[in-house]
Amino acid sequence: MPESVSKPPLAESLHPVETGFVRFFVHLATTVGLPRSVGEIFGLLFASMAPVSFDEVVARLGISKGSASQGLRLLTQIGAVSQVYVRGDRRTFYLAETRMRQLFSKALQESLRPHLEGNSRHIGLLEETIEENAAALGPAAGHYRSRAHSLRVWNEKALALLPLLDMLSPLLAPFLPFNLVKSDSASEPDSKTS
Amino acid sequence: MPESVSKPPLAESLHPVETGFVRFFVHLATTVGLPRSVGEIFGLLFASMAPVSFDEVVARLGISKGSASQGLRLLTQIGAVSQVYVRGDRRTFYLAETRMRQLFSKALQESLRPHLEGNSRHIGLLEETIEENAAALGPAAGHYRSRAHSLRVWNEKALALLPLLDMLSPLLAPFLPFNLVKSDSASEPDSKTS
DNA sequence: GGTTAAGTTCAATCTTTTTTGAACCATTTG
DNA sequence: CAAATGGTTCAAAAAAGATTGAACTTAACC
Structure with missing residues (x-):
């Protein structure tokens, strides 16, 4: 198997700077009544230069796939992150909304x-x-x-x-009142980029 | 013992209308991330025409003294209720802030x-x-x-x-962003009326 | 001073929310 | 088509938060 598709480096743990961002958003999330894991995920994405894949979220933050899945879904629903499809890679990547x-x-x-x-x-x-x-x-x-x-x-x-x-x-901006999103109603769950 | 000091009627349970107010504020409290009991208390006080005593809060809502005490303290701290001292009555009465x-x-x-x-x-x-x-x-x-x-x-x-x-x-007005009051700093914990 | 009532505190319990992890489904790859 | 990968779901475990209740403090009353 030729190692063609370059899996990104996938550092197993967080750089101190990343930790700083994560800490900030964990703090924010909890004061706003959101689960800590959601803060972690958003922090990681917010710090990252490039879109981050699902498995990288799991590996870098050391959280379960379940948490990552739910957290990313929540963040996507509220529009805080968007999905990025990368051609040639089967995985979905996520990008923090910075505006x-x-x-x-x-x-x-x-x-x-x-x-x-x-x-x-x-x-x-x-x-x-x-x-x-x-x-x-x-x-x-x-x-x-x-x-x-x-x-x-x-x-x-x-x-x-x-x-x-x-x-x-x-x-x-950077804080949202109360527990968001109790309800539902399907909206377009996608946004694409190459 | 002469029954001199007229304890107010002290209906043991809530009138449907009071229940309605309580429900409203319980809903509000929980969506805002405050304990249900705090909503109950504020609802009762908000509905009431006259200041309500501690023991009445306990009796009418059927909550423990502990909850009532803590809830009333929280509500007082955030300025949502004020204490009213009634001459000739040893108890403290509470009044909802309606402004x-x-x-x-x-x-x-x-x-x-x-x-x-x-x-x-x-x-x-x-x-x-x-x-x-x-x-x-x-x-x-x-x-x-x-x-x-x-x-x-x-x-x-x-x-x-x-x-x-x-x-x-x-x-x-009627909703407050996030979990209030984590910290402290003594302020004047009183306000009087006869 | 002793007794009683009002109210607070706090450890133990109950409840709710989060997180995990294993089973599962869906696509892609060979 | 089988195997492997990417990801979701959901029941059970863990953690966090709220409530209770009994012991305690403080002040009033006689």
Whole structure:
């Protein structure tokens, strides 16, 4: 077998500088409520000059294939990394998204908005409950209405603010509010490059 | 013993309407990465017309004194509730902060800023590591420098943005980014009312 | 001062989330 | 087609986080 397809050097462990990047993103990930492994992976990709293959992620970070697979999927879903297909190599390579405004903007749309919409339904139910019990509640009904109403107002302001935030995203960058991506809905899971 | 000090009615369980509020805040709390019990407590207080005592929180929600104590402390620290001292009653009462801009603003200052400052130190270390290894790194050094630099830039923009966000807070209201309050630093732990 | 009530602390327990690893599926290669 | 490679899935193990409850502290009351 001619050793034609040059497997990259595949250093078995991390350079101190890489470790530094990984550390940074692990810290960020955990403060943001994401699994540590996701931070590790993103750190490695972010530090890397060239796209990194699945098996390299596993080997360099010393994490299981399972973690790597799930972590890379999550990062891909939220648009933090993209897949790069390299001609002549069967493996998939991954590349960190470094234009953070895109990252941020996508997170905003796909994570925040659904939450806020969820809230809105929630508040609707609450308001119904109040009305159902309004008679029995007597004067308290007014109080409850007003509290529920203020929830609604906040929520709607936040919702209205989303597009604005989106414009500001270049500034708000490198941290994302809360646990992203609970839901799903298929989107195009690919982006190609040679 | 004369039943002089009128313990409030102390309904043992929650009215459906209260349950609705509690549900809402439990949902919010968990999506934001806060313990469920904290959501329950805040929901109860938010729904209540009058300040609520510690033991009432315990009894109405059916949680342990430990949880109630810790939850109320957290909520107090982040400024989401304030303590109310009622003359003639030995117990401490708690009142939900309903002016959300204050809540938000405080969270911003006390939770976000420390994180960002932590990041900044972190990036400093990273940059040092890069310089220490610059020679050995050769041309890669430039690449690492530039990646680290972009981290720094994002972080500084975010930091610079804090005051601005603070002004916008009336809009950004009812959700707080990430796990609040890891650190401490004594602040005035009281606010009084009769 | 002694008793009681209010509230806090913290180790042990319960719950939830992450990670692992082995079994599996899908492609490619010879 | 069989063997090998790349990668995913998912049940079980491990780790992290939340909750409880009992012991403890502090202050009030008589």
